[in-house]
Amino acid sequence: MNEEDHLPVPETRVLAVASHVVSGNVGNKIAVFSMQSLGCDVAALNTVQFSNHTGYRQWTGTKVSAEEITDLYRGLKQSYLDDFDMMLSGYIPGAPALEAVGQIAQDLKRKAEARSGSFFWVLDPVMGDNGNLYVAQEVVPVYRSLIEHADLILPNQFEAELLSEVKIEDISSLSRAIQVMHERFGIPHIVITSVSLTHPGHPVSSLSVVGSTMTSDRKARAFKIVFPAIDCYFSGTGDMFASLMVVRMREAVWNNAEENKLMATESWVSDDGVDALDLPLAKAAEKVLASMHEVLTKTSEAMDAEMKKAQGQATAETEKKNGDDGKRLHLLKSKAAELRLVRHLDSLRHPKVDFRAERM
Amino acid sequence: MNEEDHLPVPETRVLAVASHVVSGNVGNKIAVFSMQSLGCDVAALNTVQFSNHTGYRQWTGTKVSAEEITDLYRGLKQSYLDDFDMMLSGYIPGAPALEAVGQIAQDLKRKAEARSGSFFWVLDPVMGDNGNLYVAQEVVPVYRSLIEHADLILPNQFEAELLSEVKIEDISSLSRAIQVMHERFGIPHIVITSVSLTHPGHPVSSLSVVGSTMTSDRKARAFKIVFPAIDCYFSGTGDMFASLMVVRMREAVWNNAEENKLMATESWVSDDGVDALDLPLAKAAEKVLASMHEVLTKTSEAMDAEMKKAQGQATAETEKKNGDDGKRLHLLKSKAAELRLVRHLDSLRHPKVDFRAERM
Numbered sequence: 016m017n018e019e020d021h022l023p024v025p026e027t028r029v030l031a032v033a034s035h036v037v038s039g040n041v042g043n044k045i046a047v048f049s050m051q052s053l054g055c056d057v058a059a060l061n062t063v064q065f066s067n068h069t070g071y072r073q074w075t076g077t078k079v080s081a082e083e084i085t086d087l088y089r090g091l092k093q094s095y096l097d098d099f100d101m102m103l104s105g106y107i108p109g110a111p112a113l114e115a116v117g118q119i120a121q122d123l124k125r126k127a128e129a130r131s132g133s134f135f136w137v138l139d140p141v142m143g144d145n146g147n148l149y150v151a152q153e154v155v156p157v158y159r160s161l162i163e164h165a166d167l168i169l170p171n172q173f174e175a176e177l178l179s180e181v182k183i184e185d186i187s188s189l190s191r192a193i194q195v196m197h198e199r200f201g202i203p204h205i206v207i208t209s210v211s212l213t214h215p216g217h218p219v220s221s222l223s224v225v226g227s228t229m230t231s232d233r234k235a236r237a238f239k240i241v242f243p244a245i246d247c248y249f250s251g252t253g254d255m256f257a258s259l260m261v262v263r264m265r266e267a268v269w270n271n272a273e274e275n276k277l278m279a280t281e282s283w284v285s286d287d288g289v290d291a292l293d294l295p296l297a298k299a300a301e302k303v304l305a306s307m308h309e310v311l312t313k314t315s316e317a318m319d320a321e322m323k324k325a326q327g328q329a330t331a332e333t334e335k336k337n338g339d340d341g342k343r344l345h346l347l348k349s350k351a352a353e354l355r356l357v358r359h360l361d362s363l364r365h366p367k368v369d370f371r372a373e374r375m
Numbered sequence: 376m377n378e379e380d381h382l383p384v385p386e387t388r389v390l391a392v393a394s395h396v397v398s399g400n401v402g403n404k405i406a407v408f409s410m411q412s413l414g415c416d417v418a419a420l421n422t423v424q425f426s427n428h429t430g431y432r433q434w435t436g437t438k439v440s441a442e443e444i445t446d447l448y449r450g451l452k453q454s455y456l457d458d459f460d461m462m463l464s465g466y467i468p469g470a471p472a473l474e475a476v477g478q479i480a481q482d483l484k485r486k487a488e489a490r491s492g493s494f495f496w497v498l499d500p501v502m503g504d505n506g507n508l509y510v511a512q513e514v515v516p517v518y519r520s521l522i523e524h525a526d527l528i529l530p531n532q533f534e535a536e537l538l539s540e541v542k543i544e545d546i547s548s549l550s551r552a553i554q555v556m557h558e559r560f561g562i563p564h565i566v567i568t569s570v571s572l573t574h575p576g577h578p579v580s581s582l583s584v585v586g587s588t589m590t591s592d593r594k595a596r597a598f599k600i601v602f603p604a605i606d607c608y609f610s611g612t613g614d615m616f617a618s619l620m621v622v623r624m625r626e627a628v629w630n631n632a633e634e635n636k637l638m639a640t641e642s643w644v645s646d647d648g649v650d651a652l653d654l655p656l657a658k659a660a661e662k663v664l665a666s667m668h669e670v671l672t673k674t675s676e677a678m679d680a681e682m683k684k685a686q687g688q689a690t691a692e693t694e695k696k697n698g699d700d701g702k703r704l705h706l707l708k709s710k711a712a713e714l715r716l717v718r719h720l721d722s723l724r725h726p727k728v729d730f731r732a733e734r735m
Contacts, residue, residue: 018721026718035395037447038418038456051408051717058398061424064439066450075450077443079424083436087397090426090435094706096398346454357411358386361378 022054023266023364028098030123032084032116033105033254035061037076040354041068041251042105046258048356050103052363053262058096060087062107062116070250071349081111088119099123100134103261105254106141110153117161124164131281137264138165139257142174162196166282167204167264167296169257175207186212189225190375193237197229203282204228204264204296208256210239217241224304225375228285228294236291238372240304245311247318251354252307259303259363266302267295297372305366313362314355321351382414383626383724388458390483392444392476393465393614395421397436400714401428401611402466406618408716410463412723413622418456420447422467422476430610431709441471448479459483460494463621465614466501470513477521484524491641497624498525499617502534522556526642527564527624527656529617535567545572549585550735553597557589563642564588564624564656568616570599577601584664585735588645588654596651598732600664605671607678611714612667619663619723626662627655657732665726673722674715681711 029050034042047059062084065076091097102120107113120136127134140158143149155177162168162178176183179192179199189212196202206226213219222244227237268283277283277295285294325347356363389410394402407419422444425436451457462480467473480496487494500518503509515537522528522538536543539552539559549572556562566586573579582604587597624643631637637645637655645654685707716723 019718022718035419035421037420038451044419048408048411052412052720054718056717059395059404060397061395061421064421064424064443064447066447067454067456071454073450073453075446083424086435087424087426090433091398093433093435094427094431094710095703096427096710343455350454350456357416358379358382358414360412 019054024054024262025269027055027100027262027265028058029055029261030058030060030099030102030119031105031258032060032062032103032107032119034063034065034108035059036065036068038067039251039350040255040356042254045251045354045356046103046105046254049255049258049363050262052360053259055262058091058099060084062112067349068250071346078108079112081109081115084112084115085118088122097123097126101261101265102134102136103139103257104136105139105257109151110157113154113157113161117157117164120161121164130279132277132279132283135166135264135283136164137167137169137257137261138162139169139253140174140178141253142177144171144173146173159200162200162202165202167206167260168196168202169206169208169253169260171208171253172210175205183210183212186214186375190235190237193225193227193235197227197233197235201233202229203284206260206296206300208253214239214241218243220244224300226294226296226300226372227291228296230287231284236289236294237375238291238294238297238300239375240297240300240370240372242304242308242370245315247315247352249311249314249352249354250349252311255310255354255356256303256307259306260299263299263302264295267298271295291374292372301368301370301372302366304370305368306362308370309362309366310354310356310359313359314352317355318348318351322348325351379414384414384622385629387415387460387622387625388418389415389621390418390420390459390462390479391465391618392420392422392463392467392479394423394425394468395419396425396428398427399611399710400615400716402614405611405714405716406463406465406614409615409618409723410622412720413619415622418451418459420444422472427709428610431706438468439472441469441475444472444475445478448482457483457486461621461625462494462496463499463617464496465499465617469511470517473514473517473521477517477524480521481524490639492637492639492643495526495624495643496524497527497529497617497621498522499529499613500534500538501613502537504531504533506533519560522560522562525562527566527620528556528562529566529568529613529620531568531613532570535565543570543572546574546735550595550597553585553587553595557587557593557595561593562589563644566620566656566660568613574599574601578603580604584660586654586656586660586732587651588656590647591644596649596654597735598651598654598657598660599735600657600660600730600732602664602668602730605668605675607675607712609671609674609712609714610709612671615670615714615716616663616667619666620659623659623662624655627658631655651734652732661728661730661732662726664730665728666722668730669722669726670714670716670719673719674712677715678708678711682708685711
């Protein structure tokens with residue numbers, strides 16, 4: 016039996032542009048491994064090299080400048096290494112670097128113009144969360160100017176508000192925000208990750224993901240997937256989500272009954288007759304959420320065990336040293352909360368889909 | 376069934392220090408993925424970020440300075456992220472950076488002193504190949520000074536000559552080189568990768584790997600594994616070999632009948648009574664070579680197909696453009712020769728061992 020027959024995607028070359036951390040699982044560190052594990056040939060352009068993610072509240076390392084990013088891409092081009100099928104861009108530090116990445120995406124897009132559907136850009140517009148901007152203010156307009164070149168964007172609720180300029184307070188304003196983004200930017204596919212609105216028939220503590228692929232006249236075709244929240248904040252979930260969407264979107268389009276047609280269609284946009292719940296985007300999001308839920312559950316369990324051990328140690332040492340116990344505990348907790356992926360590849364490869372796309 | 380039960384190693388935290396390329400599979404790009412795929416939690420400290428490996432003869436990117444390397448390690452330490460079970464160091468650009476990496480290894484070694492066998496450093500002394508030095512001359516004495524702190528070194532034939540100052544021309548001088556390295560540096564485990572000497576009873580075109588774990592009085596216990604050569608030069612094979620040795624050495628010691636004893640023994644050195652062919656090092660090398668042979672065979676097959684296609688295209692385009700066909704073909708060939716790993720994980724996880732350790 017040929018192993019390649021079991022892989023979800025055909026040979027796929029992906030350019031992944033995001034941050035690199037030495038220790039831990041965020042940014043390209045988790046995105047590259049996730050996509051490689053599912054059979055993608057990933058080119059990893061790292062925008063920073065930090066010792067660890069910033070959630071630890073202390074780190075060392077350096078950022079890669081806009082010039083270096085552009086130069087690395089030039090290096091790929093001059094050696095015929097820019098033959099990418101897909102691109103994923105995540106956290107980019109600062110407006111000049113983001114502009115450089117935008118130029119790369121647009122160059123790849125131009126090169127693919129003659130062959131519809133031969134290049135697909137998944138853009139995660141990393142700007143902030145829960146009402147807080149964690150990039151410089153001038154980054155926001157750069158993202159606004161780039162969205163029109165992307166094929167799929169993955170804003171969280173706050174980022175969707177920034178892009179659409181619609182305050183999301185209920186299902187109706189959420190739908191409006193999606194419609195505005197389709198219309199204003201012509202962005203074909205949208206998934207809003209982590210929407211915290213209550214949905215009738217689901218527990219109040221549920222979270223949801225809401226997606227839409229626009230029709231030929233830029234009308235939203237929206238679906239939601241509701242899933243149980245896990246009561247802990249994990250860094251890197253957005254990056255893992257985005258990288259799995261790259262793979263599962265490609266898979267869903269590849270396995271589509273009209274495969275040859277859809278893969279050769281600009282931005283892989285389904286015919287107007289296709290229902291929201293039958294969209295490749297919906298199929299992809301279901302699988303991604305299933306993987307996410309399994310990995311987060313396993314991380315949460317392992318974390319509890321690790322923290323019990325660490326807290327025991329910390330208390331014992333504090334008695335002796337009377338040191339900065341709060342800081343130490345925060346650091347240990349940050350490490351314990353790193354996503355557990357490498358020992359749970361089955362959750363990536365063969366997730367059990369329990370949460371299905373529903374009508375909005 | 377729990378997936379973790381099928382992984383070759385217990386939870387293992389590895390610090391991997393080597394180069395990073397955006398596109399392709401050498402250095403940390405292949406080492407990190409190989410170890411992650413086999414269940415290791417890998418901290419990846421990248422010593423360069425280049426667009427592609429230098430075998431293409433053109434690349435862009437930057438090196439990480441010795442200060443940055445030291446600073447990244449300081450970042451790990453201050454957040455309790457330096458709890459490594461193993462370390463793998465590969466290509467380090469220049470003497471100051473190598474010294475910085477040596478300091479890191481020695482610091483980890485010191486920290487582990489109280490618990491014998493709790494830290495194991497695999498050092499790949501990347502200096503050159505086939506008689507050519509491809510690092511600065513002043514790097515050689517730095518490596519010589521670091522070997523005594525390592526647990527396992529993986530020189531190729533030329534690097535073994537540089538370290539032992541013995542010219543390897545036949546089995547007898549090869550054995551002498553190994554004995555000299557054990558004695559002079561007290562290095563417990565040695566694997567000389569890619570030895571090109573003829574072995575009685577094997578085809579002339581065969582290659583071999585020769586390994587040894589020293590006894591308590593620093594006497595060599597040497598074995599060889601002979602395998603068929605594949606007629607092509609692939610970049611990254613040394614890095615893949617080294618990363619798989621990290622995993623398989625840990626596995627062999629973990630699965631050892633005297634597991635608890637051996638894992639708690641300084642440098643995992645087997646009792647003097649253990650025969651060369653029964654060494655964990657020999658078991659590990661057998662599995663690594665099996666994986667390598669499978670991946671190289673698959674790479675070679677895919678490469679032939681890709682080059683046929685590329686040569687057809689190149690000829691057609693040359694007729695039109697009369698361009699620099701030789702350069703273009705070299706670049707395409709370099710890309711086609713990138714190790715094919717992501718779609719052949721079974722070769723990593725479940726290699727079929729055909730080549731066995733034999734007496735020297």
